[in-house]
Amino acid sequence: MAKLSFPVGPQHPALKEPENLRFTVDGELVVDADIRIGYVHRSIERSCSERNYVQDMYLCERVCGICSNAHTLCYAMTCEKLADIEVPERAQYIRMLMHEFERIHSHLLWLGVAGHEVGFETLFMYVWRDREIIQDILEMVSGNRGHYAMTTLGGVRYDITPEMADRIREGLKVLRQRAERYADIATTEATFLKRASGVGVASGEVCRSLGAAGPTARGSGVPFDIRTAFPYLKYHTVEWQVRTSELCDVLGRTLVRVLEVIDACDICLQALDIMPEGDIQARFPRKVPEGEAIARVEAQRGELIYYIRSDGSDVPARVKIRTPTLANLPVSLEMLRGGQIADIPIAFASIDPCFSCTDRMVVLDDAHTGEARQMTWPELVKLGRQR
Amino acid sequence: MQVVTPLFHVLVFPGFLFLVAFGLFVSWVDRKLIAKFQNRVGPPILQPFADLIKLLAKEDIIPEHADRAMFAVAPLIALAGVVASIIYIPLWAPVALKAFSGDLIVVVYLLTLPAFALFLGGWYSANPFATIGATRVLSQLFGYEVPFFLACLGPAIAAGSWSISEITRAQDNGLWLISAAPLSFAVAMIALIGKLERVPFDIPHAKTEIVTGPEVEYTGRRLAVWKLAFLSETIVGAALIAALFLGGPHMWGLPYQAMPAWLTAIVGMVVLAVKILLIVFFLSLAQAAMARIRIEQMVQWCLLWLGIPALINMGVIAFVIRQVGA
Amino acid sequence: MLDGLVKWARGKSPWVCHLNCGSCNGCDIEIVAALMPRFDLERFGVLLEGSPRHADVFLATGPMTRQIRDRVVRVYEQAADPKFVVAVGTCGVSGSPFYPGYNVLGGVDAAIPVDMYVPGCPARPDAISYGVLRLLATLDPKAEALVKEIEERYDTEGLVYTPEEMAQQRDPVEGARG
């Protein structure tokens, strides 16, 4: 029988981002899946070595529009390690609040998109309506609906006033109720279950061996979370637990995310109560001492790692970003193979892919031997812009 | 007159123009209802009309590898099949414009034409997404068509006729056939969702999977004709179910004897319109409340949970008739 | 008469298609947010279409990366006339802040013609709605009244730029770069 091969992306309604998946199908059955990335490669890592530490902050924030705060947080933590700066207590709490706000907004966004992928438009609309609550909170605190620019080197830029805290509490209480309702819908709606249960299966074993991160791994029963494994900020001062699910399918990942929204609300409510008064910024030097540092945070999609090497000037010698989507891609292809065409969008979306985080560039001298070479900035510009 | 009246009926009222106009209105009701269910404001009343005019005024593209004739004719077949069947469905009186023994079969088969046309249009678009969509259209047809047919046969056996007009007239006493064939009615409603390819059975058009399926390559006026075919199909399908199960244009309690002929016609039309809108309300509700399922789930589920109830209901009716008849 | 009808219909029924030219997702989620209950663009007849063949208005986001350029051009070509492009977000307008990067060719207009610019990082949903309405106002005189009403009630200064306004804004920058 003829096998049909077709591309999904770069412009496809299921994908909000340009990436190219190529499928070979036998009827409705996916025989093979392959992925081609690089459409969103914007030369960020290299550009970081062209700008100073403060400017890089804004560039790293724009790696991704959904997890922008996780990127600035991780970047700032790395720089602070390099410069050996202690961040004030209150700033750490505010950073944690922002981190969790962003998790709420991102998980709700994902849940809505998951509804869209399986044709459940009403869930999509409802979730996104409720997501506006957290968007309002973010806007109130930082002044923008996305790219909050809240973290700064040595602390945070804005304080949370008591009036703000009250409004945050109100909003989070509503959101918590709504999240419980969505957990209920996800586990009881018959058509949603038909599409989520047993779809995109990746066992805990597979997730471990292919290095999956974040909710993708936790949805397969791998209880790994940077927030407990390598504690940072003030997570040890609040009560919460690492959510896992043994279902190993889309439903498991959905449940993990919805429960994490509830947890995030709890974390924020506790943090607002125990937050000490005090400074929100420490002074950060213009030049950073020579050395290298790594920081890792649990972004909403999984483990995010920043590596920075400093040569003692005000410009980093190298910034390297390892994003969770890159770690999750091999698992996602495992999920797609052997599935059905209809499951492609939801199974692929279940890792919450983010290609703006992921795209890299490799220049091969010789495509057969795979020999790579080093290029200078002008050479790169010439290569990239030539027509 | 002998020529003009039928032409008027086919092309203007209740045929082509009326069906399109009413279909546009009903599709606005549908979109508005869904918007309300989803907590939104929804489009203004003339929105479907504006969409239609805009589509007509767009450039027409035929992809280079598509079969030009098939690509052009497929939407027309779909539209014509749907519009033609309205002539045999009772609209303002319990008798249709043209009734003959077996017109139920003709209408049911005319209503399968859009599915076949969609298959042809998709297949000859020479596009991978359209091809997958086209095969899905056929697979889905296998799922809903038999239950729909069986469900329509329920009232036919109860009324002892294969003519829609006869079946509608049999309900003149106020006893709607939904009472005799409740299972068939439920099956017909669900199968209608499959026929109209709406959520949860919008599998051939699944936007996030295969873009829009068979009509992915269609632009401008050809897309407009597809849209017209789909929205007319909603009306005709709903009118057919109303005629078979809900007494068509008839409403108990209304003093038909005391009314002049023209008034009964208007009242009948309004009653039928209300019934159609109720059925559309059900369709919108289903669309708002459910996710799309997969094609093989759909086919299995339909044959099992629609086929068997329809068969059971048919068997019970046939058995009861035999007892009464004996 | 027919001409007026067509203009009215075009202004009333913009089906949008989302075109990501290498964006960071920030503007993309705000575009989706504009379709959601709070802003509900369907009031103005906006429908999100998947296939560019069905679309009238492209909402293009992001700096034009080298890899995506040819694909974007092809998708744009495959849409039926008349078609319009709204560049959403500061990256879509000029490629900033990625512009000096080796793989970034500039804004959306580096590859396809743009009919309206909506700056912002990310562009707000209300700004995107306003940008689409401004675009429609150039098609349909009736939509113009709506835009006037909005401009009277809110401060819309600098939310949206037409290509002419953008050219004026840009000139000094281009000079500095050149």
Added chain:
Amino acid sequence: MTASAVLYHPVVVFTLCMMAGWGVYALGRALAPASRVIGGKLKTYACGENVEGESFPTAYHLYHAAFIFTLLDVVALVLGTVTGTAIVWMVAAYLLVGLIAIVILFKD
């Protein structure tokens, strides 16, 4: 046959409706701008990528559903043409065929 009987015949009605649909095309042709072929406009839409090939045949795996559909549909059509008391037996036979078909379908 009178003129009205001919004009209400399903085939004639169908043809008339086809012509009405053609009228919609004609109206569209009058309203739409002339087609300009530029670049890859006529190329197959595949998410912006280039796909090779002039047709995309695909495999099919729901043959059992197709088989049962054909079987039941033909029998239902036969049913539709019988009248009188024979229908009861026909329905019984049909029920039997239908149930057997469904058993076959869900056997595995």
